[in-house]
Amino acid sequence: MSAAWVCSVTDFTTVTGSNKGIGYAIVRGLCKQFPGDVILTARSEENGRESVKKLNEEGLKPLFHQLDITDDASVRRMRDFLQMNYGGLDVLVNNAAIAYKMAAKEPFSKQVEVTMATNFCGTLNVCRVLFPLLRPHARVVHLSSRSGSFTAARCSKALQTRFLDPELSMLKIEQLMNEFVESAKADIHKTNGWHDSAYGTTKIGVTLMTYVQQREFSADSRPDIVVNSCCPGFVVTDLTSQRGTKTIDEGADTPLYLAMLPANTTSPKGQFVCEREIKTML
Ligand SMILES: NC(=O)c1ccc[n+]([C@@H]2O[C@H](COP(=O)([O-])OP(=O)(O)OC[C@H]3O[C@@H](n4cnc5c(N)ncnc54)[C@H](OP(=O)(O)O)[C@@H]3O)[C@@H](O)[C@H]2O)c1
Incomplete structure (x- = not known):
């Protein structure tokens, strides 16, 4: 990051989950790269503090704050903490998400409800509550997934046309996600053109929200706020049951690149990015 990027107040960045x-x-x-305070957040205070300790052993000094993205009170406490201690936010990485395992016993409708509440609704709520704190030149990164593209490609043409609507709004995206949840509850999601993936559909929502949010930032009085979504690749983590082709540090490469985009970046801006390259969702 260039020195010119550094704000006059303390720079501050936070990563969910x-x-x-x-x-x-x-x-x-x-x-290692950001010239300000970095906050590690976790829904479990114990797990979060344990992770901070591990990073301390490497000589790194992240701060900790509790954050459960499905708990509005927790998100608001985070906002108040930021407001009081930093007066704003320079980098927000929306990383937290869940995925049911293939062998999960919960009914599909339940999996859809819970996955949507975290991956799409939780992420959107974090945005709604924290975006007012973003300072000029802030960077927002959403961890989406190629699963979103894969799932979108298997939805009906009618749904795909709605995903690609040039007049897409946040309300329309929320309606789409809600239709999926309600269709899954009634077990008619396939008849209604949806693919059988709770996780993949939530990631369609995350990728789509990026396009709308960038349009809104481009009309915002705060200059040069950039949001992008990305796929980290197939990474060995608990989410993938420790399968994958990348280490967590390799998976972090594209999100970090997007979080550190220099001042007045024109591209990528409001895009879906894989291995540092812009991709289309469909
Ligand atoms: N791994 C991959 O191959 C892959 C591929 C494409 C996209 N992604 C995306 O990359 C991101 C990170 O995934 P990962 O593989 O690192 O998964 P992970 O190892 O399972 O980590 C997920 C993190 O999210 C947290 N989390 C879950 N629900 C939360 C909530 N309600 N509030 C706050 N935090 C919550 C988890 O906390 P707990 O420890 O408390 O559960 C954990 O810290 C996700 O958005 C995922 O969809 C991953």
Whole structure:
């Protein structure tokens, strides 16, 4: 990051769900690259503090704050903490997400409800509560997934047309995600054109929200706020049951690149990015 990027107030960055996996590696990378305070967050205070201790052993000094993205009170406490101690936010990495295992016993409708509440609704709520704190030149990164593209490609043409709507709004995306949840509850999601993937559909929502949010930032009075979503690749973590082709640090490469985009970046901006390259969702 160029020195010109540094704000006059204390720079501040936070990563959701960073006690383990890719989020943990993103915090490690930010501690090395970001010229300000880095906050590791976790829904479990115990797990979060344990992870901070591990990074301390490497000589890195992230701070800790509890954050459960599905708990509005927790998100608001985070906002108040930021407001009081930093007066704003320079980098937000929305990393937290869940995925049911193939062998999970919960009914599909339950899996859809819970996965949507975390991956899409939780992420969107974090954005709604924390975006007012973003300072000029802030960078926002959403961890989405190629699973979103894979799932979108298997949805009906009618749904795909709605995903690609040039007039897409956050309300329309929320309606789409809600339709999926309600269709799954009634067990008619396939008839209604959806693919059988709870996780993949939530990631369609995350990728789509990026496009709308960048449009809004581009009209914002705060200059040069950039949001991108990305796929980290197939990374060995608990989410993949320790399968994959990349280490967590390799998986953190693209999110870190997006978090550290220099001032007045024109591209990537409001895009879906894999291995540092812009991709289309469909
Ligand atoms: N691994 C891959 O191959 C891969 C591929 C594509 C995309 N991604 C995306 O990359 C991101 C990180 O995944 P990962 O593989 O590192 O997964 P992971 O190892 O399972 O880590 C997920 C993190 O999210 C946290 N989390 C879950 N629900 C939360 C909530 N309600 N509030 C706050 N934190 C919560 C978890 O906390 P707990 O420890 O408390 O559960 C954990 O810290 C996710 O968005 C995932 O969809 C991963």
